[in-house]
Amino acid sequence: MSQNLYKTDAFTIEYIPGADILKGDFLRCKTSDEYVSAIRAFKEAYERVLPRYTFWDNTRFGHIITPEEQKWTDAFLNYPGAQKGITEKVGILVSQDILAMLSVYEIFEVGKAPLRPGFFANEKQAMEWLTRKETPVAPLPDTKPLIAVEWDADNAKAVIRMEMEAPDLPYYLNRFKRFLSDHDFLVENLRLFQELTRRERKILSMVINGLNNGEIAEQLFISCETVKTHRKNIMRKLGCSSYSELLRFGLFL
Structure with missing residues (x-):
């Protein structure tokens, strides 16, 4: 009761x-x-x-x-x-x-x-x-949504239709919003990323992959001080003030 x-x-x-x-x-x-x-x-x-x-x-x-x-x-x-x-x-x-x-x-x-x-x-x-007696982890969608693409030849547009179970809708909508957010970030920051030199882009990739200054220096055959200088220049050019902000630029790599 x-x-x-x-x-x-x-x-x-x-x-x-x-x-x-x-x-x-x-x-x-x-x-x-x-x-x-x-x-x-x-x-x-x-x-x-x-x-x-x-x-x-x-x-x-x-x-x-x-x-x-x-x-x-x-x-x-x-x-x-x-x-x-x-x-x-x-x-x-x-x-x-x-x-x-x-x-x-x-x-x-x-x-x-x-x-x-x-x-x-x-x-x-x-x-x-x-x-149910189980670990307290919420279920993820069991199946992928059914996706159909229709071509509107008259207007030169493609229409994507997705069919899924009702409980799965918030999960996929949220991920679609993240995709749109990532796209906006790429458009808004492309000019900044293009200002990086080839060496700076390489170091950015290594930083995002978790390598420290010593590991980067060893792999690129440069000094740690040179790596530090590159990292400062990367942060300045991209307008980042923290490592978490820098991680977002991994979308370009």
Whole structure:
């Protein structure tokens, strides 16, 4: 038997003691206020029961969570919960609103909490995964999407169509967004990369592959000081102030 812990016209929370699952159900979520109110209520219930599993019914979820709200959700709910080391799995029923569902997925991509939720098309699938005794790793898509390419000869355009299971949609949409982000980075920084000499590009490649100054110097038959000079010039030309920024230029190599 489940226990009703919270109920409004927009959001309900119930606890299933036998399975140790805390379930939040979005009956309606179209605004930021409705979303924030639901997250606050869920955290209060979470602190009361400290469940082994959490389960979100997002089938009626229609709010596109902003980047600021994504960070807030991670800092307010996900990260503190993960720090307690109690909850093992998070299951989510997918919304038919694609952009809203993608914004939910991104919370776990950009956040600090080491949580990887499972996305499911129906409650039966989610409950079986949540209660199954296994390592708490969310399932990745079992199959590749079916891809069809159609050629629009009149407009000289190609149309790509992809067919996949509903729970796999956030996974592939997020990777498609990363592809577009990488493309934007390449376009915006091509001029900077072209300013590097052939030797600088070689050293950049070696740095990105994890070689230290001594290893680079040995392989290129130059001194460590020369390597340091090259690295400073590379950082300056590319406008990088950290190693993590430099790594992004590996897209050119």
